[in-house]
């Protein structure tokens with residue numbers, strides 16, 4: 001294999017890349033982001049997008065927003081797509097313009113995942129955004145057991161998981177907003193994560209039967225999974241983590257990082273959230 005095959009090239013995406021972005025999104029999530037959402041981002045300069053190519057094939061993309069999407073315009077289109085039975089991706093955003101960078105969409109082709117492309121896309125974006133972003137809060141929301149994504153958010157974007165995402169409560173034209181769901185965490189760079197295993201001082205594992213945690217820091221075992229896959233064990237796990245975080249995350253504890261069992265000399269088949277008291 002020639003070395004150039006492995007060369008990863010990252011560039012800014014433009015409106016001409018919409019189909020490519022949608023194709024990666026479809027492959028990564030089995031759902032697509034509607035064209036009008038991406039058009040809004042490009043035409044109205046609400047954010048920036050980046051594409052990663054390997055050997056001339058698009059393998060990953062990232063969209064960062066610094067302004068909210070126009071939900072009044074998008075929601076009727078999203079509802080129509082949903083009515084047609086199209087699996088759609090939509091993340092309703094609440095960005096404080098001028099003080100936050102919102103990491104809106106990130107996807108890597110399944111065949112190329114876990115090879116460092118996500119890392120490189122995020123690093124490239126931070127280094128090349130067309131404005132100084134180092135004092136802005138980095139924020140996003142992420143599904144509670146999307147462990148690869150949570151790992152990237154903490155390691156590259158220096159975010160902790162600080163609260164649960166509330167279900168979209170707003171109504172637009174009388175309809176409840178379609179958006180990301182309550183099985184998500186809100187992530188923020190306002191609380192420094194812990195990303196080095198040697199800095200995890202505890203091996204105490206919290207279990208749901210303990211109800212209120214008593215320690216200032218502890219671990220919660222978690223496995224990677226899809227929200228809508230039919231594995232009842234994963235659903236149960238999400239429910240347990242959400243029930244727990246409902247009590248313990250809001251304002252009391254934050255998740256400072258996710259570690260593989262092997263990194264903590266614990267069960268190598270599991271990963272662990274590291275919780276600390278705020």
Ligand SMILES: CC(C)(COP(=O)(O)OP(=O)(O)OC[C@H]1O[C@@H](n2cnc3c(N)ncnc32)[C@H](O)[C@@H]1OP(=O)(O)O)[C@@H](O)C(=O)NCCC(=O)NCCS
Pocket residue numbers: 028029106107108109112113114115116117118119120141142143146147148149151152155223224258259260271
């Ligand atoms: C999330 C996603 C973008 C990551 O991209 P990627 O190119 O695979 O990411 P990278 O290879 O750069 O990094 C993945 C990290 O997660 C880690 N990871 C993977 N599975 C893990 C697990 N079960 N537990 C802990 N860490 C895990 C990897 O080890 C790696 O971290 P490391 O380099 O510190 O070891 C990609 O998996 C994807 O497209 N998923 C589907 C779409 C999606 O979920 N997008 C994000 C929505 S918020």
